[in-house]
Amino acid sequence: MQNPFKIIATTILMANFATSSVIAASDPVADVTAALHREVMESGTAYENLRELTSLGHRLSGTANAERAVQWAKAKFEAYGFDRVTLQPVEVPHWIRGNHELGSVVSNNQTTSLNLAALGGSAGTSGITAGVIEVQSQSEVSRLGAAVRGKIIFYNRPMDPALANRFAAYSGAVDQRSSGPRTAAGLGAVAVLVRSMTTLDNDDFPHTGMTNFSGGTRIPAAALSTRSANQLSAIIRNDPTAQVHLELSAEVLPPVTSYNVFADYLGESLPSEYVVVGGHLDSWDLGQGAHDDGAGVVQSIEVVRALKALHIRPKRTVRVVLFMAEENGASGAREYAKQASLNNEKHVAALESDEGGFAPIGFSGAFGSMRSRIDLWQAYLNPVGPMIFRNGEAGTDVDPLASLGAICYGLNPDSTHYFDYHHAANDRFEAVDKTELHRGASAMAIMTYLFANEY
């Protein structure tokens, strides 16, 4: 596009047409939110903090790396001059991958390597070889019944590529990973392979994630890269007698104590009322947890950094909470809500960022009773870009705070590429864009300010 002069009118009319929300010319709140946006975009440190955090390596709960991240977070909060920093003990699972993972399929004396990664919670195996059955669903496994015994079950139903909301596509497929192994184990399967949860069809990265045996028999279970899943499917279609061989060094160790890390920027007049903004500090052990959820961690810290840089102290306390163990069971979220309840802490609102560091497109949450206020507030987000409020879930870590009366909501970035990186070795610092990350942080700063001072 070329014509510069025609654009100006579009710029002026940024208000959402549907709501027609506008800001009065002399609205002092708009001055604050515009200044917050400018501060984050011009002087934000979220991106550089993400570079630091990801340089520590992965942050899988229970590991020494996760503890290094706890110390990093504590030191960072202290460096930014938060009024109070807390390490809250949490019991977390301790599953480790180990350093040996091998998979292959043999058909007609030809061996083909399979690119795989054990699922969190998987049993290890020093070597298992069995025939393989490809299925599209857990109900198909149940129908197979006795035929499952002694076999390796291969779940291969893809995420629906037509769903622009990738989280909807994930919802439609991830049961294969989260409970598919348990279902197969219950019928005597010796191991499970799952097509990776990504919309990339010929991806070389296996995408791990939690699987839950719920006290049933724990068996080896691994994610296949989608390219390997396609290869395996083609091989067993031609040769149903093909044998898969698996070696996994995964191991379940006793639970350990880790920490939620949170820090308070005390409110001016209502310091015992909390407005939470947070993400989870842990990550999977492939890659660096940059989008999931390093982004949410550094965006949340940025909210208070920007407020302090502008010498804005809202009425209520802004608390940045970095939750532990979101990826394997969310014990951090439960513990945080439990302690908040025991301590009778009044939580007014809680915002989570755990959908990646991509360009923000809105927020989802339980806004039901807030509709008229949201209509007013939407205009304050105009500097960030068009932002839509949707009724829906907020996020795993803040959801338990709804029972304390908090309005819980989550940042929604564009999800097109989230599952290109999710739980995979390429979820690294380089996968995050500074401008997109900071736009999200700006949106979070504006909403947090509104709840902390204008609610």
Next chain:
Amino acid sequence: MQNPFKIIATTILMANFATSSVIAASDPVADVTAALHREVMESGTAYENLRELTSLGHRLSGTANAERAVQWAKAKFEAYGFDRVTLQPVEVPHWIRGNHELGSVVSNNQTTSLNLAALGGSAGTSGITAGVIEVQSQSEVSRLGAAVRGKIIFYNRPMDPALANRFAAYSGAVDQRSSGPRTAAGLGAVAVLVRSMTTLDNDDFPHTGMTNFSGGTRIPAAALSTRSANQLSAIIRNDPTAQVHLELSAEVLPPVTSYNVFADYLGESLPSEYVVVGGHLDSWDLGQGAHDDGAGVVQSIEVVRALKALHIRPKRTVRVVLFMAEENGASGAREYAKQASLNNEKHVAALESDEGGFAPIGFSGAFGSMRSRIDLWQAYLNPVGPMIFRNGEAGTDVDPLASLGAICYGLNPDSTHYFDYHHAANDRFEAVDKTELHRGASAMAIMTYLFANEY
């Protein structure tokens, strides 16, 4: 994020909270729009067509490359079985860059190269050397008055990086490029350098674009990469006597005849009522015009490909219009509107895609009288993702159709990275993401169908 089961509620409640628009369970229109989305996402050819189109090289109006693009478009329309294909003659400017561009600054016997590209419409020079004055605005040039004579004026006001809507940032800076050279020439400047229109602060690509001398003295005028602009600024701050040397082989040739290319998919019951969807076929001569505006070209073609693939023939005629010469004067847009008016063609609506092939976030246009209908239609776009309708400009190429009574509107993709590539050598096929491009095409297909059949 991890918890898969919590996501489902979010998915179901995709409707924009602000409008609460929902689709009745048995709405046949929703079946069509959902099928269109699926067709584009699963079987769309826009991305492969973009690969073909960009492989022709740039498509600057007046050049042989642009004529190759005209022939490509004609052949493509014929291959897809459009009912009628038209080449509409248009007189277009013929400016060429030539193959020699050099810039440098000499200070204290040290020569520093400047990375630059002539602006469209620039005069050539076999060699000019002069002192340089850095300015932030045209009004500053006017105030300098006689001091401008014999000098090279260097406009160096950056695009505002805090504006998430990059088009607003562009609007706020581009006068330096579009009319800054004319202002400086009027006061006797011998040449003009302009900081490239990009928010990247240390970018190595010069970003070209049109400059307009409006019949005044044509002087050499070039865009500097932002890195070179930063260097030049630092050098002349230390040494105001530094001399800049420029050589540009640019040349203005006599206008030539080129073509708008358009094709009709005839309506079932109202074939003489037109619903236009289009973009511009020409591009700048750096790079391949992939985002600007190869994306809009192939998305527009995809609209009819998808309708035909699903055997959907709307009531009204869908016309795909590929405009010529948008980049240097928009004579194609004027000629199209003029002929449509002369032929008394009824244009019901016109949609333009010319803001890049990034993830779609909404539409802007003159929707004033359509508000209640837009509220109803918004839900049909849910498969694409959250889409916001804004009042604002539609686009350079469809705007003239408003005087024919058409509702004119434009696709708004996320603009974060548009000006990373705009008018620069890196605007190549590789810069476009297939999923994002196809989501935009799906949104365009849905809106075009609604105007063609449900309006």
